[in-house]
Amino acid sequence: MQPKIYSISTFFPCYNDKGTIASVVLEMKSTLEKLTDNYEIIVVDDGSTDGSCDLLLKLQHDEPQLKLVFHEKNQGYGGALRGGFRAATKELVFYTDGDGQYDVKELPILLEKLTDDIDIVNGYKLKRQDPLLRIIIGYIYQYTIKFLFRLKIRDVDCDFRLIRRRVFDYIKLESNTGTICVELIKKIEFAGFKLAEVGVSHFYRTYGKSQFFTFKRIVKTLYNLSILWFDLFISKKGRLSK
Numbered sequence: 001m002q003p004k005i006y007s008i009s010t011f012f013p014c015y016n017d018k019g020t021i022a023s024v025v026l027e028m029k030s031t032l033e034k035l036t037d038n039y040e041i042i043v044v045d046d047g048s049t050d051g052s053c054d055l056l057l058k059l060q061h062d063e064p065q066l067k068l069v070f071h072e073k074n075q076g077y078g079g080a081l082r083g084g085f086r087a088a089t090k091e092l093v094f095y096t097d098g099d100g101q102y103d104v105k106e107l108p109i110l111l112e113k114l115t116d117d118i119d120i121v122n123g124y125k126l127k128r129q130d131p132l133l134r135i136i137i138g139y140i141y142q143y144t145i146k147f148l149f150r151l152k153i154r155d156v157d158c159d160f161r162l163i164r165r166r167v168f169d170y171i172k173l174e175s176n177t178g179t180i181c182v183e184l185i186k187k188i189e190f191a192g193f194k195l196a197e198v199g200v201s202h203f204y205r206t207y208g209k210s211q212f213f214t215f216k217r218i219v220k221t222l223y224n225l226s227i228l229w230f231d232l233f234i235s236k237k238g239r240l241s242k
Contacts, residue, residue, distance in 0.1 A: 005036060005038070006035055006036040006038065006039075006091070006092060006111065007036065007038045007039070007090040007091035007092060008032060008035070008036060008038070008039045008040075008090050008091070008092045008093075008094060009039070009040050009042065009087075009088035009089060009090040009092070009093045009094070009165070010028055010032065010039065010040070010041050010042065010093075010094045010095065010104075010107075011041070011042035011043065011044060011084035011087065011088060011093070011094075011095045012024060012025065012028075012042070012043050012044070012084075012095065012096065012097065012098035013044050013046060013077060013080035013081055013083075013084060013095070013097060013098060014043050014044060014045045014046065014048060014052055014056070014080075014098040015045075015046045015047065015048055015052075015074065015077075015080065015098075016048045016049060016050040016052060017048070017050075017052055017097075017098040017099050017100075018048070018050045018051050018052045018055050020098060020099050020100035021043065021052060021055065021056065021098045022055060022056075022059050023100065024096075024098055024100055024104055025041055025043065025059060025063070025066060026063075027103075027104050027105060028041055028104045028107075029041060029063065029065075030105075031104055031105050031107055031108075032107075035107070035108065035111070038090065039090065040065065040067055040088075040089065040090060041063075041065065041066050041067065042066075042067045042068075042069065042084055042087050042088065043056055043066065043067075043068055043069070043098065044069040044071070044080045044081075044083040044084045044087070045068065045069070045070050045071065046071045046074050046075055046076070046077075046079065046080040046083075047071050047072065047073050047074035047075070053070060056068055067087060069083050069084070069087050071083065075176055076176040076177045076178075077176075077177060077178045077180065078173070078175035078176040078177050078178065078179065078180030078183075079176040081095065081173070081180050081184075082173050082176075082180070085168055085173070088165065089165075090165065091164070091165055092114070092162060092163070092164060092165065093162070093163045093164075093165050093168075094107060094110070094161065094162045094163075095159065095161060096159055096160045096161070097159050099205055100203065100205070101202055101203050101204070101205055102123070102159070102160045102200060102201070102202065102203070103200070103201050103203070106123075106160075106200050106201060107162070109198050109200065110123065110160070110161075110162040110198060111162065112198075113196040113197075113198050114162060114196075115196075117194055118194050118195070118196045119163070119164045119166075119167055119188070119193035119194050119195065120161065120162065120163045120164070120167065120188060120193060120194075120195045120196075121161070121162045121195070121196045121197070121198060122153060122154075122155070122158060122160075122161050122185070122195060122196070122197050122198075123155070123158045123160035123161065123197070123198060123199070123200035124154045124155035124158050124197055124198070124199055124200070125155055125158055125199075125200065125202040126199040126200065126201060126202065127202060128202055138157070141157070142155065142156065142157065145182055145225070148225075148229060149182055149186050149229065149232070151182070151185060151186060151189070152189065152195075153185050153195065153197065154197050155197075156181050156182055156185050157178075157181055158200070158202075159181065160200050167188060167191075167193055170191050170193075171184075171187040171188065171191055172187075173187070175224065175228065177220065177221060177224050178221055179221060179224045179225050179228050182225065182228060183228055186232060190232075
């Protein structure tokens with residue numbers, strides 16, 4: 001039996017990830033070279049101010065297959081993801097964060113779950129490696145969101161995803177914030193695409209800090225989630241495909 005030949009776009013949203021982004025890109029390259037020769041690696045720098053831009057340009061000089069997308073101003077996590085999805089050109093699209101909290105060498109675990117009847121494989125954290133307060137807030141958020149949005153997925157905030165490119169021919173993403181994860185999964189469910197899940201490793205952040213766990217960000221996220229919920233379940237305009 002011949003091994004499957006994959007065509008894969010991989011991308012990382014990057015915001016002030018200078019301490020980790022180069023290593024995850026190189027690990028991604030090493031992993032992809034064992035899977036296929038038809039791949040691309042994309043980094044979407046979302047207005048970093050820590051020197052990530054200069055580092056990425058130097059890395060591109062050594063790794064010319066690296067594609068860079070620069071946002072002059074920070075557009076938010078959702079804006080960075082939408083930029084990555086637009087830039088991706090291959091049959092499969094994989095993304096994870098550029099902060100090194102996930103192990104890109106585990107991409108083959110997702111590929112194993114991508115059978116002919118599956119459109120998206122989503123990771124879930126086997127054990128969350130974060131400060132205790134963030135873990136508690138994370139669990140409260142997870143279960144509240146799953147209940148309010150009637151999500152079937154185990155871990156909507158695990159940004160370790162493999163998606164068939166054709167999915168984006170049917171769904172339109174609009175969020176500029178972290179609510180994009182809820183929007184993505186719920187619209188995938190509404191569109192009837194099939195999802196599989198697999199456990200993945202999660203590590204402590206070694207550089208920088210989370211952009212989410214501030215009072216201002218949490219309030220903004222709750223506001224955006226309420227707007228998204230209204231669009232999806234009351235006006236139902238958010239359910240419409242392209």
